[in-house]
Amino acid sequence: MVFSPKTPIFVSSTYSDLIPYRNAVRHILSQFSVDIHGMEVFGAQTRKPLDTCLAEVLTSEVFIGILGMRYGSVDEATGKSFVELEYESAQKSGLEIWIFLIDEENTSIPPVYVDCEYAEKLKDFKKRLKKEHTCVIYNSVDDLALRIKSNLEKYFANKVSEPPRSKAFVSAIVSSATIAKGDDFYIAGTATETTYSGVAIWFFGPNFYNHWVVDVRDDDSYIITISSSLTKTMLTGQYFVVVQHPMGNHSYDVMPVISHDSIIVKNSFN
Structure with missing residues (x-):
């Protein structure tokens, strides 16, 4: 509204x-x-x-x-x-x-x-x-x-x-619902009130994980291109994308951390 x-x-x-x-x-x-x-x-x-x-x-x-x-x-x-x-x-x-x-x-x-x-x-x-x-x-x-x-x-x-309501908003689309090995594709969308934090992109699939932080432009848009060099290594199957907004505290309260040669996901309270 x-x-x-x-x-x-x-x-x-x-x-x-x-x-x-x-x-x-x-x-x-x-x-x-x-x-x-x-x-x-x-x-x-x-x-x-x-x-x-x-x-x-x-x-x-x-x-x-x-x-x-x-x-x-x-x-x-x-x-x-x-x-x-x-x-x-x-x-x-x-x-x-x-x-x-x-x-x-x-x-x-x-x-x-x-x-x-x-x-x-x-x-x-x-x-x-x-x-x-x-x-x-x-x-x-x-x-x-x-x-x-x-x-x-x-x-x-x-x-x-009443405290002022946050107008933070995030949306995302993928360039194609089906991607072949060796194809480039992109994830793009809009994110408001991210300040300097951008948005985080989480990518999950069969025995696969990746994570990026992407800058948000002045017009509140963002885009990340996933290159063919990565897609050609990915197994056939279903993959999921999660776009994370930093919200009111402008920080990522859930994040990946490297620990003892493993990557674990933890929140800001460990």
């Missing part, structure tokens, strides 16, 4: 019945360092409305789901509402999810905003949300705004207190 300087937050709800609620939520969000993602800020798009909604979910960090007494617009292909599909997208993407459900017993709801056609779908969706999340019940515009403000304050307080 890509984090922007402002926290991207997607607000999901039905629209016409919850306009005062959405306006209140937008006012609260404007008091924090966030980018608001939602139908009010989409503008003109060539994509279909549902595609636009789901794309905006994927670029968010927090998903705020607000449900009243309407299920909302239904996608013909899936039979699910836009709100439910947005929620499922947020869930699959691992977003922080906050769900707010209207107090059905103590909130004044105009009959025009009570969904009869999709009442069972709405009931099942809410039941699912209650099972998968600790939902917050709200009973007025001001109550919802205060509860969302409380969530935001806690969320940003926790973000400040």
Whole structure:
């Protein structure tokens, strides 16, 4: 997931019945360092409305789901509402999810905003949300705004207190899955935050072992070529490559060591 300087937050709800609620939520969000993602800020798009909604979910960090007494617009292909599909997208993407459900017993709801056609779908969706999340019940515009403000304050307080997450990453490919004796081949990939340490390449096979430390270039790429002079000595069989990243302490905590004419693998605690 890509984090922007402002926290991207997607607000999901039905629209016409919850306009005062959405306006209140937008006012609260404007008091924090966030980018608001939602139908009010989409503008003109060539994509279909549902595609636009789901794309905006994927670029968010927090998903705020607000449900009243309407299920909302239904996608013909899936039979699910836009709100439910947005929620499922947020869930699959691992977003922080906050769900707010209207107090059905103590909130004044105009009959025009009570969904009869999709009442069972709405009931099942809410039941699912209650099972998968600790939902917050709200009973007025001001109550919802205060509860969302409380969530935001806690969320940003926790973000400040969290240690920065490492963005270390490593990937690798081999030039060919099958190699003949006497062929050259290469191992290449990307490694971030290696500083001066590079990456270590471990190579194992039938009665075979080798180990190299490879420099990582300024563009975070690395490559090592295994020459024909080595491959022509290798037995037929399956070989394995392990790429080791030095991680946060910038050292290799597992390493090969020559001891009494043998090579042993040991960790930094011996």
